[in-house]
Amino acid sequence: MATNSNLVKLEWKQFPNNLITVDGFYAEYMAKDYAEMDKTKQETGTENIETDSEKIFYDRNSQQIILRPDILPIDMLGEVVKEKRIIMGTEKEVNVVKGDWWDLYDSLDDKKNYIYSGYADFELRAIAGTPKRQMIYQKAVQYRKDLGFPYTATKWILYGGIKDEKLNENQGIVFWINENMLPENEENELYLYLWHPNPHNDKQPINGIYISLKGDSDIKIQHFIDIIDEGKIPPYREVLTQSEQGTVSAGKDVVEWAGKTKVYVLMIQDRFIQFGINGLDNPFVMECQNYDIGITPEGITYPVILREGARLMISGKGQALFGVKKLSFSKEGKIKTPEFNTGYVLSDPEQITRGKRDNNSEIKSKWMKKGNSADEYKVYAEIKLEGSPMPGFLSENNEVAQRLNEYRKEHTEKSPAFLKTKIIDKQQRDIEEIELPSNIEGTIINYNETVSANENGTINDYSITLDCFGTFENMYSDVITKKLLHGEVFIKLKGQETSMSVGGYIFKAPMIKINNFENISLSLEGKETALFSLSKNAGYIISFDDRKITDVDAMKEISNINNLYFYTDVEGVRLPDTVEGKEGTFTFQPNVSFLEILTKLAEVQGYNLFTDEGNVYYKKEKTTADITLGRDPIAPCENIEYEHNDIFKSRIYVMGRAGENTSEYKRYEKLVGIWKSKTIEKEIGYDTFVKEDESLTDWDKIQKEGQKLWKRFNERNYIIKFDITDASDYFDKIKLFNTFKWIDSEYSFLDQKLFQIIGYSKDVGMIDCTATITGLIL
Numbered sequence: 001m002a003t004n005s006n007l008v009k010l011e012w013k014q015f016p017n018n019l020i021t022v023d024g025f026y027a028e029y030m031a032k033d034y035a036e037m038d039k040t041k042q043e044t045g046t047e048n049i050e051t052d053s054e055k056i057f058y059d060r061n062s063q064q065i066i067l068r069p070d071i072l073p074i075d076m077l078g079e080v081v082k083e084k085r086i087i088m089g090t091e092k093e094v095n096v097v098k099g100d101w102w103d104l105y106d107s108l109d110d111k112k113n114y115i116y117s118g119y120a121d122f123e124l125r126a127i128a129g130t131p132k133r134q135m136i137y138q139k140a141v142q143y144r145k146d147l148g149f150p151y152t153a154t155k156w157i158l159y160g161g162i163k164d165e166k167l168n169e170n171q172g173i174v175f176w177i178n179e180n181m182l183p184e185n186e187e188n189e190l191y192l193y194l195w196h197p198n199p200h201n202d203k204q205p206i207n208g209i210y211i212s213l214k215g216d217s218d219i220k221i222q223h224f225i226d227i228i229d230e231g232k233i234p235p236y237r238e239v240l241t242q243s244e245q246g247t248v249s250a251g252k253d254v255v256e257w258a259g260k261t262k263v264y265v266l267m268i269q270d271r272f273i274q275f276g277i278n279g280l281d282n283p284f285v286m287e288c289q290n291y292d293i294g295i296t297p298e299g300i301t302y303p304v305i306l307r308e309g310a311r312l313m314i315s316g317k318g319q320a321l322f323g324v325k326k327l328s329f330s331k332e333g334k335i336k337t338p339e340f341n342t343g344y345v346l347s348d349p350e351q352i353t354r355g356k357r358d359n360n361s362e363i364k365s366k367w368m369k370k371g372n373s374a375d376e377y378k379v380y381a382e383i384k385l386e387g388s389p390m391p392g393f394l395s396e397n398n399e400v401a402q403r404l405n406e407y408r409k410e411h412t413e414k415s416p417a418f419l420k421t422k423i424i425d426k427q428q429r430d431i432e433e434i435e436l437p438s439n440i441e442g443t444i445i446n447y448n449e450t451v452s453a454n455e456n457g458t459i460n461d462y463s464i465t466l467d468c469f470g471t472f473e474n475m476y477s478d479v480i481t482k483k484l485l486h487g488e489v490f491i492k493l494k495g496q497e498t499s500m501s502v503g504g505y506i507f508k509a510p511m512i513k514i515n516n517f518e519n520i521s522l523s524l525e526g527k528e529t530a531l532f533s534l535s536k537n538a539g540y541i542i543s544f545d546d547r548k549i550t551d552v553d554a555m556k557e558i559s560n561i562n563n564l565y566f567y568t569d570v571e572g573v574r575l576p577d578t579v580e581g582k583e584g585t586f587t588f589q590p591n592v593s594f595l596e597i598l599t600k601l602a603e604v605q606g607y608n609l610f611t612d613e614g615n616v617y618y619k620k621e622k623t624t625a626d627i628t629l630g631r632d633p634i635a636p637c638e639n640i641e642y643e644h645n646d647i648f649k650s651r652i653y654v655m656g657r658a659g660e661n662t663s664e665y666k667r668y669e670k671l672v673g674i675w676k677s678k679t680i681e682k683e684i685g686y687d688t689f690v691k692e693d694e695s696l697t698d699w700d701k702i703q704k705e706g707q708k709l710w711k712r713f714n715e716r717n718y719i720i721k722f723d724i725t726d727a728s729d730y731f732d733k734i735k736l737f738n739t740f741k742w743i744d745s746e747y748s749f750l751d752q753k754l755f756q757i758i759g760y761s762k763d764v765g766m767i768d769c770t771a772t773i774t775g776l777i778l
Contacts, residue, residue, distance in 0.1 A: 005766050006444040008468050009490040010524075012436040013504060016486070016614060017429040017533055017563035022347040024427030024561075026541035029337040029381055030420040031065040034058050055333030056385070061285055062270035064356075067329035067385050067415040071254060071265050071279060073176045074407055075134040075400045076323045078102075078124060085118035097122040097136065100392075102160035102312070102324065104136065112203060114313075119143040120156045127178065127321060129257035134400050135178070141319045142183045153183050153317040158324055161311040165392065167194065168413055169294065169308040172266040172327035179259040182318035189214055192266065193313040194306060198226075198237075206239055207307050211266065211275060220245035221273060221286050223305065240290040251278035259321075267327060270417070271303040296356050300577075328411040332386045335418075339370065339378040342425075346379065349425040353383070354546045357416035360388035365421040381421050387412025424543065429563045437479050442468040444764050445521060447491065449502065451736045452759035452774075455647075455712065458599045459610040459736060462528035464489070464505055469521040479522065484508050486529060493728050494767055500732055503613040504529040530611035533562045534595040538588060542597060545584030550574050551604040552618065554586070558594055558601075559616045568618040570607050576659050576697040585695035604695070606708045608737045621778060622739045625754060627730055629722075629773075630743030641721040642750065649689045649713040650681035654706040656696025664699065673702040675710045689713060718777040720755060727762060727771035734760050734771050739778065754778040 034056070057068040078099040085094050096116060097104050106120035125137040140154040161167050173192070180188060195208030206226040213219055224241045254263050265276045265283070271291060276283035292304035314324060346369070353365035364384040371377040390408040394401040445467035452461045466489070479485065485507045492499035505526030513521045527535070544554045550572025559566035575586055588597050598616070602609040608619050629637055654673040658665045665671065689709065696702050720742065724730060737756055744751050755775030762771045 003492060004494060006447075006494050006764050006769065007492040007499070008440075008442060008444045008447065008466065009492075009499060010440040010487040011490070012439060013486045013488055014431050014433050014436070015484075015506075016431060016529065018434075019430045019432035020427065021430050022425065022428035023344050024538075024540040024542075025342045025344075025346060025349070025425040026422070026543055027340045027379065028420060028422040028543070029383075030063075031058060031418055032060075032063045033337075034065055034335060055330035056335060057280075057329075059269050059272075059274075061272040061274065061287075062417070064270060064417040064419060065335065065383075065385070066269065066417050067331070067333050067387055067412065069172075069265065069267055069280060069415075070328045070330065070411055071174050071263055072131065073133050073135070073174070073255060073263065073323050074325050075403055076124060076136050077134075077394075077400065077404060078136075080123060083116075085116070092118060094118045095121065095123055097124060099136075099158075099160070101163050101165035102158050104138075105157040105159060106155055107157075114157055114159050120154050122156070125321065127257055129255065131255065132403075133323070135321050135323045137321050139319055141181050151183065153186050154319070155315060155317050156320065158314045158322075159312070160324070161194075161309070166309045167306075167312065167326060169304060170268040170306050171310075171413060172268050173312065173324060174263060174265050174327055175314055175322070175324045176255075176261060176263045177316065177320050177322040178257055178261040180316070180318055180320045186318065187215060189317060190264075191313070191315045192264070193315075194266075194310045195313075196307055196310055206237070208310060209266070209268075209273060209306060213264075217247040217249060218245075219248045219275065219284050221275065221284065223273060223286065223288050223290070225290050225292065225305075227290075242286070242289055244286045246284055248275060248277055248284040249282060251276065251281055254278050265327070268305045271305065273305060297359055300354075300356055302356050326413060328390065328407075328413050329387055329415040331389065331410055331412045332384065334382060334384040337381040337383070337421075339380045342377050342379060344374045345372070345377050346423075346425045347428065349379075349423050350547075351421070351423050352546050353421040354419045355417055356419070358414055361412070361414055361416040362386040363416045363418055365418075367421075367423045379423060381423070383418060383421060385416050385418060387414055387416065420546070422543065422546065424547075426557065427540065427561045429561065431563070437482065437485070440468070440479070440522065442522070444468050444491070444766060447762075447764035449762045451761075453608070453610065453736060456599070456603065457606065457608040457737075458595075458602060459531065462531045462611060462736070464502075464524075464526050466524045466526070467521055479510050480512055482510070485510070487526075491731075491764065493731065493764070493769055496728070501613070506532040528611055529614040530562070530564050530616055531595070533564065534558075534598065534611065534616070535593055537591050537593050538597065539590050541587065541590060542592075543584060543587040544575055544601075545586050546577065548574060551601045555598055555601050555609075555616070555618055558598055562594060565615045566618070567615060569620055570605060570618055573605060575601075575604065576695055576701065585693075600695075603693075604701075606704070610736050612735065619737065621756060622737070623754075624739070625741035626735075626738040627733045628741045628743060629724070629730075630741075630751075631746065632743040634743070636726075637722040637724055639721075639723045642747070643719050643721075644717055647713050648680060648684050648717065649687050650684055651676040651686070651688045652706060652709050652713065653688060653690045654696065654702050654709065655690070655692045656698075656702050656705075657694045659697030671696065671699065671702050673699075673706045675706050677714065680714060718750065718753075720750075720773075720775045720777075722773060724771045724773065726769065728769045730771065731762065731769060734762060734773065736760070740773075740775060742775070750777075 055068050058065050078097050080095050082093050083096045104122050105114040105116045107117045109115050120138050121140045123137050126134050138156045142151040142153050190213040192211040195205040198204040198206050210222040222243045224239050226237050226239045228237050263278050267274045271288045273286045274283040288305050294302045294304045351367050355363040367379050367381045447466050449464045454460050488504045489502045490499040507524045507526040511523040552572030556566045610617050652675040656671045658669045739754050758776045759774040
């Protein structure tokens with residue numbers, strides 16, 4: 001039945017999420033935490049920090065935990081054979097040492113091939129001390145090619161990698177030398193060279209590492225790798241070279257042998273080449289700028305500094321007792337994290353581990369629990385790194401073979417790399433019923449509904465104020481005693497047969513006004529139900545990093561935490577992986593509101609985020625009109641204002657940071673996209689907008705963000721503001737991000753154009769109903 005005044009009804013509802021059934025918990029353990037906690041353990045003697053430091057190694061350059069590199073010398077396996085050589089014009093029978101994966105030489109021929117001329121005198125010799133080892137012994141200090149020639153320091157060359165046993169991808173080496181005796185006035189020189197030759201030219205290297213050592217500490221490292229431009233005919237191959245030099249100091253002795261022994265260690269970890277003497281505690285480090293891209297079984301990319309199957313050359317001079325091995329690691333190692341107090345018994349925690357491995361190695365991480373009650377409950381993680389066994393078991397039953405078999409059984413040539421592990425127990429909420437006051441029905445004195453969005457398409461206000469009056473007994477008796485109330489508001493406008501819902505709101509601080517015993521009014525202020533919940537701080541860490549989750553699924557998860565329904569027409573895209581060494585872009589601290597989290601997630605694709613009727617919406621822009629308005633008798637509007645969206649920019653810079661390695665850019669590299677218009681610059685001058693966001697981790701994200709910003713600043717550049725004096729027929733259509741078609745035959749550039757509602761207020765009095773709308777052109 002139609003009425004002569006505007007009426008309101010408030011139906012009180014239970015709160016949608018006032019019962020916390022699961023508190024929510026987050027804990028993360030990163031590789032760099034290991035170093036800090038191990039340091040704390042050593043400084044304080046704390047015993048509850050458990051590490052397997054004998055088998056685990058934290059690389060502070062890559063901030064990764066790997067299996068401990070084994071730098072101890074091993075036995076040199078080979079045989080001595082007799083061969084004839086021409087020495088100083090005379091044929092002599094000399095000893096030639098043939099290694100299991102290496103050979104020995106002392107010079108180059110005219111074609112730059114390695115040869116053994118007999119100037120050096122090699123044999124295999126056991127060294128006394130600890131550990132006991134068989135080594136290569138070159139005993140000639142100097143030689144001369146022929147009578148009358150000056151003496152020259154004897155050169156020796158170890159060449160490996162051309163037999164069945166190959167160097168792995170990114171595999172380093174360990175080289176040791178004892179009792180290096182040189183001729184008088186000769187300086188010690190040592191060269192280590194790992195390389196791949198051009199398949200079409202054996203003398204041209206296309207990938208490798210070159211290291212030269214002079215004296216005791218002067219070092220130079222070069223890294224080179226080729227790139228191929230397939231766009232040229234024939235394809236063009238360019239070798240990129242990077243070089244650094246400095247000094248490296250030796251650590252403590254690692255063996256107990258007679259004489260002075262140095263152990264040289266080359267390790268390649270992530271994008272770093274590290275070279276140390278007697279260990280890797282204080283190595284010379286070169287961060288490589290150029291490399292190939294490898295992919296783990298989990299799809300994580302990593303730098304390939306040295307390709308698989310590289311050749312090895314080590315050269316020195318003078319008398320020396322030496323040996324070499326491919327860098328190996330402890331076969332397995334484990335870490336136990338500290339125990340974390342949760343404060344409650346976890347419900348259904350999600351466990352995530354991030355690391356890098358190949359198909360033959362493993363990173364096993366499992367979170368464990370202790371205690372059964374909330375006060376006692378703790379969690380901790382056990383992380384285990386495992387490498388594959390070394391190949392090449394020896395069938396011989398001699399002392400050297402036994403030592404080598406034991407070594408190979410306990411070591412691996414490839415180490416997985418641990419980055420982080422985390423445990424997430426999502427907060428859960430439900431409805432806990434409370435006693436509700438009686439529903440209210442009355443006449444509207446004043447109703448105001450105000451809604452607005454920010455320039456990024458995210459709601460920032462949705463509130464109402466309401467004054468109404470009616471009979472005291474039916475309306476107000478216990479409303480004023482409530483701290484908060486959740487109610488659904490129904491309005492029945494003058495002349496209409498039915499009432500309409502204008503959504504649910506959380507009301508606080510009700511005010512009762514009594515002018516006389518028959519004129520009692522109630523004043524309420526409320527915020528839309530979903531927006532009220534989302535405006536609260538999360539209260540615990542919420543993280544979507546490393547979870548391989550889409551933006552839309554993450555937004556749905558936030559809505560679910562608040563026990564709110566989530567609606568979208570947007571297809572989700574996977575959130576970018578965390579840039580290694582950086583804090584997660586999508587990890588949010590306890591003092592961040594749920595709305596701020598949703599806003600950050602919405603920025604990934606840039607669609608409209610809003611709440612209505614107690615629900616959360618993430619929607620694309622509409623392409624058809626919900627209503628028609630304009631300067632026309634059919635849709636009368638007043639106080640019309642046309643204005644430019646005065647935010648034009650002549651240039652837009654979008655900066656991100658590469659999250660992974662690609663053929664175009666490397667991880668950590670800064671990505672910069674530039675959009676500019678000479679036409680706009682002529683009109684407004686040089687005016688820029690700069691956005692830096694490390695969640696923009698590839699060119700596709702940079703491109704989309706730049707296009708979105710260009711459209712926002714320079715294309716959607718008309719705003720309309722106007723009043724509707726009688727909004728009764730449009731009341732339910734005036735909603736945030738609804739669209740209207742604008743009619744104005746006097747201004748053809750705006751006539752028949754679609755606009756999106758980005759803000760409005762609706763005012764209802766006793767008999768009138770008006771609205772003020774702000775629209776942005778689509």
